[in-house]
Amino acid sequence: MPSSPLFEHSTEETPLNRRDFFKLAGAGLSSLLLASSGLGSLAQGAEATKQDACIKAESELGVAKRFPLIEQGIEGLSAKQIQAHLRLYEGYVKKYQSISQEIKAFTPEQLANVNATYHPFRELLVEESFALNGVLLHEEYFGILTPDAKPMSSYLKSLLNQHFGSIEAFQAQLVASAKAMRGWAILGYCPRYKHLSFYGLDSHHMFSPVGVKPVLVVDVYEHAYLIDYGTDRASYLNALWKQIDWTVVEARLSFV
Numbered sequence: 001m002p003s004s005p006l007f008e009h010s011t012e013e014t015p016l017n018r019r020d021f022f023k024l025a026g027a028g029l030s031s032l033l034l035a036s037s038g039l040g041s042l043a044q045g046a047e048a049t050k051q052d053a054c055i056k057a058e059s060e061l062g063v064a065k066r067f068p069l070i071e072q073g074i075e076g077l078s079a080k081q082i083q084a085h086l087r088l089y090e091g092y093v094k095k096y097q098s099i100s101q102e103i104k105a106f107t108p109e110q111l112a113n114v115n116a117t118y119h120p121f122r123e124l125l126v127e128e129s130f131a132l133n134g135v136l137l138h139e140e141y142f143g144i145l146t147p148d149a150k151p152m153s154s155y156l157k158s159l160l161n162q163h164f165g166s167i168e169a170f171q172a173q174l175v176a177s178a179k180a181m182r183g184w185a186i187l188g189y190c191p192r193y194k195h196l197s198f199y200g201l202d203s204h205h206m207f208s209p210v211g212v213k214p215v216l217v218v219d220v221y222e223h224a225y226l227i228d229y230g231t232d233r234a235s236y237l238n239a240l241w242k243q244i245d246w247t248v249v250e251a252r253l254s255f256v
Ligand SMILES: [Fe+2]
Pocket: 085, 088, 138, 219, 221, 223, 224
């Protein structure tokens, strides 16, 4: 169980250990104890911190991330290509912000007649997923690119060997996934089955498995490589493979 400020701050005056707390909580006495022991103010403080974090995160809606390492281009992807792609990503960030605001603005009266054939609220929900995934997937994609790629660590090689049999098999699955799809190829980790596998999306919100954590994301929309490679996706993928920051991939796999 993760540590909690609630328990870390027990004092001699309030010798309340974790087991005691849960016993009392089960008896419905926790709120009384929290109030009388001073722990209530600590719990309120933790709650306020959570609320602050939510407010801060919401304030970032509409603010695109920067990717200074790659903005000037990297081996195999020109500055012109990457900057055009970043502008497209920034458009998704703005659009997601405006859709979110429109959704929040609906009144209960306006929502009374929503249906699944057509309603502006329904259309916003559909496009919200598209825009949000457009933001998140691009951030994951840009985040694994580097101008200074280094070989995989022995740990990462071992992990990928364990899941795919060999690095060659892993690379073949990656390239095949990227050739097979119209939008995205994703190496993802499924916490439910502790399974590492490739997934494919034909658009930002099409075929995205619930709860799967993206680890390595490849944008295969033509806008990702058209300026540099025309329609030659294979050459783009070949260049991309050489510019993957495996330290980022490894960090994203730290929970496996
Ligand atoms: Fe893209």
